[in-house]
Amino acid sequence: MKVKYEETTEYKLWQYIQNASSDVILREDFIWLDSDRQVTRALNALIKKGTIAKLGYGIYVRLSYSELTGKNYLPNGFVAVAREALTRLGIRWDISEAEKSYNSGESQQIPANPATKLLDRFRRTISYRGMELRFE
Numbered sequence: 001m002k003v004k005y006e007e008t009t010e011y012k013l014w015q016y017i018q019n020a021s022s023d024v025i026l027r028e029d030f031i032w033l034d035s036d037r038q039v040t041r042a043l044n045a046l047i048k049k050g051t052i053a054k055l056g057y058g059i060y061v062r063l064s065y066s067e068l069t070g071k072n073y074l075p076n077g078f079v080a081v082a083r084e085a086l087t088r089l090g091i092r093w094d095i096s097e098a099e100k101s102y103n104s105g106e107s108q109q110i111p112a113n114p115a116t117k118l119l120d121r122f123r124r125t126i127s128y129r130g131m132e133l134r135f136e
Contacts, residue, residue, distance in 0.1 A: 009034045010042040017052060017062055023075050024085045027058035056126045059085045074128065082126045082133040083116060092119035096136050 005011055012033055017025055033039055043060065046052045050072050052060050061081050063072035074081050086093050096115040101107040115136040126133040 008042075009038045010045050013039065013042045014046060014051070017046075020062070022084065022088065023062045023081060024055075024088050025052070025060045025062065026085075026088055027060070053128060055082065055085055055128055056124050059089075059124075059126065061085075061128075078128055078131045079114060079116075079133070081128075085126055086116070086118075086122070089122075090120075091122045093117060094119060 013030060016030055016033070020029070027039070027043075030039060034042075043052070043054075047054060047060075051063060053063055053072075053074075055061055061074060064075045065072055076084075083093060094117045095103075096111065096117055098107070098109070098111040099114045102109065102111060113134065115134040117136040122135070
């Protein structure tokens, strides 16, 4: 008996990720797909191939490919993707005071690594390649 690649959990998961409207994918989005063990194996295979990255517990992001460098990267930058993950998790957040003052024109200092003000309780970490989302 020969199994076709289209019938595997990895392929079904990849198709779901490609058709998803958001770049951030939560593990609970594809509970229906297969058993937990099979989904974990498929996710690990996609991470190993470099098509997705893990940001935190149950949080994954679809990576884009750069023709210029030949490497995968986060589509909108780390802070934007991390804040999108917070939104997808249902955590209310707001931009920091430093960002507010820069956006309103009160300050000319650009916040290089802006913090995010959390309005709900959140104890996980969101990180990617040594960058970690800072909370206020």
